[in-house]
Amino acid sequence: MHPLSRRELLAVVGAAALPVPAARAQLPASVYDEAYAILYDATRCIGCRACARRCRRVKATLPDVGEIDGIRFDQPRDLSHRNLTVIQLCDGGPAPPPSAPGARRWSFLKRNCMHCNAPACVSACPVAALRKTDRGPVVYYEERCIGCRYCMLACPYNVPRYEWLDRAPRVRKCDLNGGCVQACPVGALVDGTRKGLIAEAHRRIEREPRRYLDHVYGEFEGGGTSYLILSAIPLERFGLPRLPPTAPGSYAEPILGAVPGWVAGLALFLGALHRLQKRPSGVEGAVREGEP
Numbered sequence: 658m659h660p661l662s663r664r665e666l667l668a669v670v671g672a673a674a675l676p677v678p679a680a681r682a683q684l685p686a687s688v689y690d691e692a693y694a695i696l697y698d699a700t701r702c703i704g705c706r707a708c709a710r711r712c713r714r715v716k717a718t719l720p721d722v723g724e725i726d727g728i729r730f731d732q733p734r735d736l737s738h739r740n741l742t743v744i745q746l747c748d749g750g751p752a753p754p755p756s757a758p759g760a761r762r763w764s765f766l767k768r769n770c771m772h773c774n775a776p777a778c779v780s781a782c783p784v785a786a787l788r789k790t791d792r793g794p795v796v797y798y799e800e801r802c803i804g805c806r807y808c809m810l811a812c813p814y815n816v817p818r819y820e821w822l823d824r825a826p827r828v829r830k831c832d833l834n835g836g837c838v839q840a841c842p843v844g845a846l847v848d849g850t851r852k853g854l855i856a857e858a859h860r861r862i863e864r865e866p867r868r869y870l871d872h873v874y875g876e877f878e879g880g881g882t883s884y885l886i887l888s889a890i891p892l893e894r895f896g897l898p899r900l901p902p903t904a905p906g907s908y909a910e911p912i913l914g915a916v917p918g919w920v921a922g923l924a925l926f927l928g929a930l931h932r933l934q935k936r937p938s939g940v941e942g943a944v945r946e947g948e949p
């Protein structure tokens with residue numbers, strides 16, 4: 658890093674002293690009734706990953722290339738700094754009658770940030786680099802981020818990922834831009850107001866009770882979310898947590914309580930220094946032809 662000029666040093670100190678808006682982590686779910694949300698119906702999903710490819714295109718992330726027996730593929734297994742949404746496949750146990758004996762139920766699950774109504778990541782962030790907006794999404798402001806990664810510890814869904822190998826690393830996660838909804842060829846993803854989608858989810862359960870669990874995941878979990886899931890298989894089988902319908906601010910409190918004040922101050926200063934580094938251009942951003 659080059660030596661700091663006086664002007665840059667003032668900018669550093671000023672950045673470290675940025676006012677931190679009060680975290681809006683305890684709002685009741687009803688506040689977000691009219692906010693933007695997405696409903697994912699796992700029983701309609703065909704696992705085509707058009708949504709994930711669109712996400713890669715919109716967010717300009719590079720493919721996560723793997724290789725088996727010399728064959729290269731882009732089939733990520735989990736969220737990462739490059740895969741902000743991922744399609745996973747789960748064995749749901751023996752299929753119910755009238756399926757053939759020994760048949761099993763399988764289901765896809767599209768995982769990404771849940772856009773919690775009371776986000777633990779927002780509560781944990783000491784510099785308000787993550788915020789829940791009135792419109793629904795939980796958004797990330799990289800210019801504020803000091804790289805402390807408390808958000809990663811706090812998130813009950815293990816969502817935020819970090820650019821560990823980047824010279825100017827960021828936290829990465831879905832920003833609920835809706836590109837995936839437009840890309841889905843079978844209507845497994847729909848968007849609208851949170852209230853409208855919850856009503857639609859319950860209509861589907863009522864119409865086809867044998868197709869769905871009587872549970873809209875995200876309606877109440879952890880105070881509710883803006884990403885809602887309908888499924889035939891209990892989502893705990895995919896590793897999604899059973900959360901009480903109360904806001905999980907408690908996830909963040911032990912983390913923040915364990916941090917001495919001087920450490921937080923030093924982190925703010927070093928983080929502001931870190932922001933002076935310019936991100937290298939063109940690292941991520943390949944947009945490939947022929948993708949949906």
Ligand code: SF4
Binds near residue numbers: 769770776777816830
């Ligand atoms: S899922 Fe995790 S990262 Fe996303 S809003 Fe909730 S707490 Fe934050």
Ligand code: SF4
Binds near residue numbers: 787803804809
């Ligand atoms: S890494 Fe730290 S500063 Fe950055 S968003 Fe997460 S909690 Fe906030």
Ligand code: SF4
Binds near residue numbers: 701702707765841
């Ligand atoms: S585009 Fe739709 S059907 Fe294809 S994997 Fe994504 S959610 Fe499932």
